Amino acid sequence: MKNLRLISMLFILFAFANLFSNDIVGKVIAVKDGDTIEVLQGKETYRIRLFGVDCPEKNQAFGNKAKQFTSDKCFGKKVTVRVNNKDMNGRYVADVILPDGNNLNVLLVKNGLAWHYKAYSKDKNLAKLEESARKNRIGLWADKNPIAPWDFRKGKKPDYTVSKKEGKYIASKNSKKYHKKSCKQAKEIKSANAIYFKDKNDAKKAGYAPCTYCKP
Numbered sequence: 001m002k003n004l005r006l007i008s009m010l011f012i013l014f015a016f017a018n019l020f021s022n023d024i025v026g027k028v029i030a031v032k033d034g035d036t037i038e039v040l041q042g043k044e045t046y047r048i049r050l051f052g053v054d055c056p057e058k059n060q061a062f063g064n065k066a067k068q069f070t071s072d073k074c075f076g077k078k079v080t081v082r083v084n085n086k087d088m089n090g091r092y093v094a095d096v097i098l099p100d101g102n103n104l105n106v107l108l109v110k111n112g113l114a115w116h117y118k119a120y121s122k123d124k125n126l127a128k129l130e131e132s133a134r135k136n137r138i139g140l141w142a143d144k145n146p147i148a149p150w151d152f153r154k155g156k157k158p159d160y161t162v163s164k165k166e167g168k169y170i171a172s173k174n175s176k177k178y179h180k181k182s183c184k185q186a187k188e189i190k191s192a193n194a195i196y197f198k199d200k201n202d203a204k205k206a207g208y209a210p211c212t213y214c215k216p
Ligand SMILES: [Zn+2]
Pocket: 178, 179, 180, 183, 184, 185, 186, 211, 212, 213, 214, 215
């Protein structure tokens, strides 16, 4: 009898704790992109925007990779959503805790699949993880001049041009070296893969290094 009372008291306590907690616990039923998912709790579907991080857009480099990563980590799984606030679009801005206890937001930045969203987050750990991913050129940081998703959404163009038709220097889309057109290696580039730069500066900005053979 005494035990029963204790159990019911604990039960009430937990019910209250849940009432005051902002957590959403449920199954991930959709992954919209790397930083936006949908979670089903009971009969309610919640749109979640990951807090403090910003993944490349779908039509940006690494946009699909970020989406795939998030999908692999949480789709169909039960997660704990630690809500920070609700945004203008009615989405819950939150940290997503995976079944293994890892924080999805953190993992995305660590793996170079998201930027630390500095405009909305002062998180020192995220800042540090981004710095380290940049330095080690992990994920999207393999590109020397990746465009921040917030700039991309504003329609900002890269400050260099890559041409599919003409330019002083040639490179393959699949490598990270650029050549003089006369280079032996340049002649092996298939026309479908060929890209051109008007000058060395553009090649450099696009993340290409000079070929050590033709030394452009
Ligand atoms: Zn070359």
